[in-house]
Amino acid sequence: MKETRRHTRQLKVVWDAVKDETSHPTADQIYEKVRATMPNISLGTVYRNLQKLVGEKKLKVMTLGRTQHFDPMVDRHDHFICERCNRVYDIFVNSRKKIRPPFLSRRGFKVTSHQLALYGLCKSCAE
Amino acid sequence: MKETRRHTRQLKVVWDAVKDETSHPTADQIYEKVRATMPNISLGTVYRNLQKLVGEKKLKVMTLGRTQHFDPMVDRHDHFICERCNRVYDIFVNSRKKIRPPFLSRRGFKVTSHQLALYGLCKSCAE
DNA sequence: TTTGATGCAAATCATTTGCATGGGT
């Protein structure tokens, strides 16, 4: 039961398409971007490679509505989500503080990570 | 353009089915529960009434994977999500503190709410 | 050569929607 990983052209192209993204693209947006380089890659392959990258912890998934958005794992950050335009902004709130509520550990729960999302109106929508 | 609200039997039955739930049921689970009382209610109606309750801020939606879970709005609380069994636990972390990072207001962003989720292993899965 | 990865299309799953009819007001 060993995990084999082949370095395919399509895996590389998908990774190249997301690794510097700050716009939290969807699988479909990544698909469109990748098609510029590799016109007949299939959407299924994009999905499979995104999953693989998530499994390798190189990407994080965030679900908005029922659509997944992919976010390269850089430094730990949180999100501000505009309730009007639905844009997602990366923000840094107490980024290095771990949240480990004592009542949880007392009850035998192990906290490994957390995700904070703030909601409101972004600058362009507020004015 | 006024919001009309009719008090239908099905709206009441759906609300009764969720209002005291602490198990974060899905639309389908609510549908099944409601069918005990009203066997030929339709799934579409359950969805429509859940939306309505969300619009009235009586329910909150949380998406896990690609499925929505409904949570009656009681006191502000956060969530612990077990990464093994996917159960959702309500927790209370600094429940009355508002998070309003100064750098956001400085940039003209208006924060109205936030949501914190902790991830890890729950008691039963950890041992 | 071996066998994991791909492209394609069909399948799945949650949710939404169009439409004729029913039931609050």
Place this chain on the structure above:
DNA sequence: ACCCATGCAAATGATTTGCATCAAA
């Protein structure tokens, strides 16, 4: 009576999957 809400079924949208073939190793 008016017209919003319902039941039903078909439609939608995102994601997954089966399978024959391709291409890393």
